[in-house]
Amino acid sequence: MTCTVNGVPRTADDVWEGESLLYVLRERLGLPGSKNACEQGECGSCTVYLDGTAVCSCLVAAGQAVGREVVTVEGLSGGPDAEPGPVQRAFLAAGAVQCGFCTPGLIVAVDDLLSRNPHPTDPQIREALAGNLCRCTGYEKIMEAVRLAAGGQA
Amino acid sequence: MMDFLTPVTWADALAVKADRPEAVPVAGGTDVMVELNFHRRRPAALLDLTRVPELAAWGRDGDVLRVGAGVSYTRLIEELGGLLPGLAAASRTVGSPQIRNRGTLGGNLGSASPAGDGHPPLLAAGAVVELASVRGTREVPVADFFTGPKRSVLAPDELIAAVLVAPADGPEQFAKIGTRNAMVIAVSSFALALHPGRRSVGTGIGSAAPTPRRAPEAEEFAAAHLPWDGPGPLDPDLARRFGELVSAAAAPIDDVRGTAAYRRHSLSVLARRTLTWAWEELCE
Numbered sequence: 001m002t003c004t005v006n007g008v009p010r011t012a013d014d015v016w017e018g019e020s021l022l023y024v025l026r027e028r029l030g031l032p033g034s035k036n037a038c039e040q041g042e043c044g045s046c047t048v049y050l051d052g053t054a055v056c057s058c059l060v061a062a063g064q065a066v067g068r069e070v071v072t073v074e075g076l077s078g079g080p081d082a083e084p085g086p087v088q089r090a091f092l093a094a095g096a097v098q099c100g101f102c103t104p105g106l107i108v109a110v111d112d113l114l115s116r117n118p119h120p121t122d123p124q125i126r127e128a129l130a131g132n133l134c135r136c137t138g139y140e141k142i143m144e145a146v147r148l149a150a151g152g153q154a
Numbered sequence: 155m156m157d158f159l160t161p162v163t164w165a166d167a168l169a170v171k172a173d174r175p176e177a178v179p180v181a182g183g184t185d186v187m188v189e190l191n192f193h194r195r196r197p198a199a200l201l202d203l204t205r206v207p208e209l210a211a212w213g214r215d216g217d218v219l220r221v222g223a224g225v226s227y228t229r230l231i232e233e234l235g236g237l238l239p240g241l242a243a244a245s246r247t248v249g250s251p252q253i254r255n256r257g258t259l260g261g262n263l264g265s266a267s268p269a270g271d272g273h274p275p276l277l278a279a280g281a282v283v284e285l286a287s288v289r290g291t292r293e294v295p296v297a298d299f300f301t302g303p304k305r306s307v308l309a310p311d312e313l314i315a316a317v318l319v320a321p322a323d324g325p326e327q328f329a330k331i332g333t334r335n336a337m338v339i340a341v342s343s344f345a346l347a348l349h350p351g352r353r354s355v356g357t358g359i360g361s362a363a364p365t366p367r368r369a370p371e372a373e374e375f376a377a378a379h380l381p382w383d384g385p386g387p388l389d390p391d392l393a394r395r396f397g398e399l400v401s402a403a404a405a406p407i408d409d410v411r412g413t414a415a416y417r418r419h420s421l422s423v424l425a426r427r428t429l430t431w432a433w434e435e436l437c438e
Contacts, residue, residue, distance in 0.1 A: 016156070017156070017158035017200070018156050018158065018190050018200055020187060020190075020191060039188070039191040039192065040188040040191065040192070041184055041187075041188065041249065041250075041252065041253055042337060044250065044252060047252055053255045053256075054251060054252055054255060055252050055255055055256050056252045056253070056256070058187065058191060059182070059183040059184055059187040059188070059253075059256060060183055060187070060256075061158070061180060061183060061187060061190075061200065061202065063158040063160065063200070063202055064180075064183070064202055064204050066160075109251070109252070112251070127251075127336075128251055130250050130251070130335070130336030130337060131249060131250020131251060131252050131253060131336065131337060132250075
């Protein structure tokens with residue numbers, strides 16, 4: 001299958017079209033940023049952009065992503081060796097990362113929120129992140145990170 | 155092996171479904187992909203509907219709105235919130251932003267879960283489901299669409315094309331019980347539509363019977379007793395009786411999400427509250 005990932009056309013071989021986009025990203029394209037936790041759209045750890053829309057990549061069939069534009073958490077900074085993006089910096093500054101497993105999905109979800117609503121209220125942040133679970137329960141620091149990113153202070 | 159079928163027009167999609175009636179339609183994947191990921195299902199073929207532009211469109215068709223089966227919950231909220239406030243309110247309670255971005259109204263109907271959030275407002279609004287195949291098109295009232303848990307009148311060669319529903323002509327309300335506000339399957343839910351012009355009331359019960367269903371006796375009671383002539387405060391006894399009749403129309407079971415008794419009780423509360431809210435909205 002062929003699709004654009006983080007601006008680069010990518011081709012994966014031996015793809016079963018019913019496997020998830022998440023599996024393709026992690027296991028076939030070597031992009032392990034998107035995390036595999038629940039595989040049923042409950043946890044948000046696998047959140048990516050598909051044609052500009054934030055989705056759970058575990059619920060997108062590989063065949064549905066053919067020819068589409070995918071942006072993963074890796075695409076939100078300049079690359080593996082580049083500086084972190086603004087939402088990523090805010091998470092670091094606020095100490096909003098504990099075990100880190102939920103962080104990539106949250107970074108994409110926050111990026112999506114701030115692109116639509118640059119100055120969200122706390123209830124709007126909570127609503128936007130309702131589909132991203134942090135099992136360390138570090139939500140207060142995550143809220144702080146979003147406020148930092150929205151204020152351009154990170 | 156599994157075939158992955160990717161029609162790019164509605165005519166193609168119907169032809170493919172006629173040729174491969176065993177193919178499982180998939181749009182947002184919020185139900186189908188879970189079954190695949192957990193190896194609960196390995197269909198011989200998946201029929202991808204995300205490349206069929208006709209399904210993603212909505213528009214006016216005479217007096218009714220025709221909402222394509224592929225319209226997502228996010229679009230129902232953002233684009234149809236004013237015309238279909240009950241359906242939009244229910245859509246806001248679906249999953250999370252990521253799920254609402256992908257999940258579709260047609261998928262909700264096709265899955266035919268007794269707990270589907272879109273079903274009660276469609277029942278309350280008297281919506282009609284448009285089913286299509288190469289044999290032709292038929293229109294089925296939502297109240298007749300569901301035949302049992304996860305079962306519907308959809309024939310193997312048919313696809314859900316659209317929902318036909320009149321824009322709200324009065325207040326519409328939706329309420330749902332769950333353990334949190336997001337990412338929850340309804341323990342019970344209830345939708346209400348008031349039609350002051352023709353002095354009638356629509357209802358829809360979710361997650362409290364083998365299928366979503368209306369509460370016809372409650373509808374008749376409210377239509378006959380609401381003070382349509384001189385709108386003023388709602389008689390609490392009327393609201394309470396309405397709640398009792400809605401509760402009596404349910405046929406709930408005990409399951410992991412709640413007991414039958416709790417479902418009956420919560421429905422009576424939801425019905426009383428939504429009627430009160432809707433009546434206040436009407437009086438404003």
